[in-house]
Amino acid sequence: MKRLIFFLVLLPSLIFSQTNFEKGEKLFRDGKYEQAQPILENYLKENPSNLKAIEYLGDIAGHDKSWDKAIGYYRKLKQMKPSEANYYYKYGGSLGMKAKEVNKFRALGMIGEVKESFEKAITLNPKHIEAHWALVMLYLQIPSIIGGSESKALKHSNELYKLSPVDGYLSKGQIEEYFKRYSSAEVQYKKAIAAGSTKKGSQMLTNLYINKMNQPEKAAKIKI
Structure with a gap:
C-alpha cells in the first residue's frame, strides 16, 4: 500500500517531466532551437542520463556555433x-x-x-x-x-x-576540385547528377562553373 501511495504521489511529476521533454523535442524538430533549449536544459537537470536530451542540446549548441x-x-x-x-x-x-x-x-x-x-x-x-x-x-x-x-x-x-554511388562521385569531385583539376571535377559532378543527386550535384557543379572555371554561361543552364 505504501508503494502504491508513493507511486501515485510521484506520477504527476513523471508525467510533467515527460511532457516537457516531448514539448522540447517537438520544438527542436521544428527548428525552434531557441525555445527548445531552456526546456531541454530544465528536463536534463531532473533526468541527467537522458541521451536524446543531451544530443539535442549538443546539436543546438553546434547550430549556434557554441x-x-x-x-x-x-x-x-x-x-x-x-x-x-x-x-x-x-x-x-x-x-x-x-x-x-x-x-x-x-x-x-x-x-x-x-x-x-x-x-x-x-x-x-x-x-x-x-x-x-x-x-x-x-x-x-x-x-x-x-x-x-x-x-x-x-x-x-x-x-x-x-x-552510395552519388556520394562517391560527389566526394571524388571535391578531391578533383581541391587539387584544381576542374575538368575532372566537372565530370564527377555530372556523374553524381546522372546517378540521382540532382540538387546537391547541381549546386556543386554550378559553384564550380562560377567560382573556379569562370563559365557562368554553363552555370545558367543548370536547373537546381
Whole structure:
C-alpha cells in the first residue's frame, strides 16, 4: 500500500517531466532551437542520463556555433554510450570546428583527436557515410606532415562509392576540385547528377562553373 501511495504521489511529476521533454523535442524538430533549449536544459537537470536530451542540446549548441558546449555534450554522450558511432562523429565534428577558430599551433594539437573520432565512428559503423565524408575533407585540408594525403582522401571516397554511388562521385569531385583539376571535377559532378543527386550535384557543379572555371554561361543552364 505504501508503494502504491508513493507511486501515485510521484506520477504527476513523471508525467510533467515527460511532457516537457516531448514539448522540447517537438520544438527542436521544428527548428525552434531557441525555445527548445531552456526546456531541454530544465528536463536534463531532473533526468541527467537522458541521451536524446543531451544530443539535442549538443546539436543546438553546434547550430549556434557554441563549440565548447557542443564538445561537452558529445563527450558526455560517447562516455555514456561508447558503442554509438554517431556520438563519436558529432564529437569529432564539433572538435574540428573548434580547431578552425583557434590558433594554428593549438589546432594542430587537436587534429589527432578529430581524426581518431571519425575513425572510431567508422569502426563502430563502417557504413557511416557522414564520417567517411568527414575524413575525405579532413585528409584534403590538413598538412601532409600531420597525415594529410590525397590517397587517404581517395580511400574514403572509394568507400563512399560502395555505400552510395552519388556520394562517391560527389566526394571524388571535391578531391578533383581541391587539387584544381576542374575538368575532372566537372565530370564527377555530372556523374553524381546522372546517378540521382540532382540538387546537391547541381549546386556543386554550378559553384564550380562560377567560382573556379569562370563559365557562368554553363552555370545558367543548370536547373537546381
